[in-house]
Each structure stands twice: as structure tokens, then as C-alpha cells.
Amino acid sequence: MSTELDEAMARITALEAADTAAAPKKISMVVMSGDMDKLFGAFIIGTGAAAMGMEVTMFFTFWGLRALKRADAKMTGTTLFGKMLGLMYGGGIEKSNPSHFSFLGMGRWMFGKMMGAHNVATLTQLRDLAIDLGIKMYGCQMSMDVMEIPQESFVKGVQDPVGVGFFIGEAQESQITLFI
């Protein structure tokens, strides 16, 4: 009986070793927030994980879509509400405001100054670094449709839009999943 148990344990150990050696580790993130501070968190974790040899998937939805937009992507909408949203929420990642101390853009300016003084990379630099490091970034098709933000308004290097099924598939293969 004990030899069977030993054999079974040996097989489990071998399988586990094969499993971890076979594929690189993976992290999948949902980025729902467009807040400056949360985007910093998302991109620092993403680029850090990529540097550590992990595959990184970032799925941007709702307010998070701003992180993918080009700076000159302003009036993106087609309907009245879409155009209003484009007008009030136009521009790219550099327009994101902190979740506290926003003060109609004053907070963004103040944090920008403080981060610059401490030599932190800007959000734009981190986002572009993420693309350079091979991080796969996807827009959520449904929120792109609802918010009338087309793929053409995104920076180069963003993958074609996907849905929740794709994200769950990625998440199932991931050792780390985050919702930001």
C-alpha cells in the first residue's frame, strides 16, 4: 500500500515539475479604472511582471479604455451622447486624473510635478514600455461600442478588441489575476 502511495506521490511531483517548467507564468489584469493612480499601479505591475519573465495580458474596459487612446483622439463618438463623452473625456492616458484631489485637473498637474521631481516614469512612458515589453493589451469590444471609442483611436501595438470569454480563457491559464 505504501509503495503505491509513494508512486502516486512521485507522479504528482513529476507532473507539478513538468507543469511549471512547460510554460512561462502568466498574469491577467482587468483594468476598469481610468484614474491616474490606478493606471500607475496597473502599468507598474504589468511592466514589472513582464521584466520578471511573465506573460502579461491587460484587458481594458470602460474608463480604463482611456489608457489605450492616442493623445489626439478627442472627438471619438458618432451619436450625440458619444460626442459629448468624447468632448468631456477626450484625449489619451496623459489626461487621466487622480482618484482623489482631482480639482478639475489641478491634482493631475500637482501629481505630475511631484512625480517628475522624483523622476518617476510618466504614464505614457510606462504604457509605451508595456507595448515594447510585449505585453498584450486588449480593448473590451462591448465598452468600445457603448462608449463609441473605435480601435483607430488607440495607440499602435494594442491588440484587436475581445470579449469576456477571451479574458476568462486567459485568466484560467494565469497564476495571478488582478482587477484594477
Added chain:
Amino acid sequence: MSDVTPDLELDLKGLLCPMPMVRVSQNITNVPVGGVIRAVATDAGSMADIPAWAKSTGNEVMSAEKVGGEFVFFVKRIK
């Protein structure tokens, strides 16, 4: 570590998280397997991050020392 001649010097001074680790990771393939990078950072967090990076990627931190206000790393490429 003064007896080791690095294959590459990296100046990471002034960079903050995650950049010191990212720069080491981007440059490790610029030295041959068995080669050594000497990196100097000022970010105190890199004392924890760069060893964690090495452990995760299968490379080796030969030494990590605080020298004055700087952090000096000798990183060897293992694979």
C-alpha cells in the same frame, strides 16, 4: 566583488520602481551566459526587487551592497 570585471555597466541612478528591474531585465541578454552586469541604483526598493527578479528569471545576484546612498549589484546571466 572588486575582483570581478563586469561585461556591462548599468547606471540606474535616479530611476524608480519598476525601472531598475526593467532595465536589468532588458540588458541581461546583452551579456553572454556567464557574463556579469554591474548595476548602480539609488532606489532602495531595488534591493528587494532585483534579487526577486533574479530568482524568478533563473539568474544570479552575486552581490547586492549599499555603498553610501547607492545600491550596487553584480548580476550574473545564468541562461
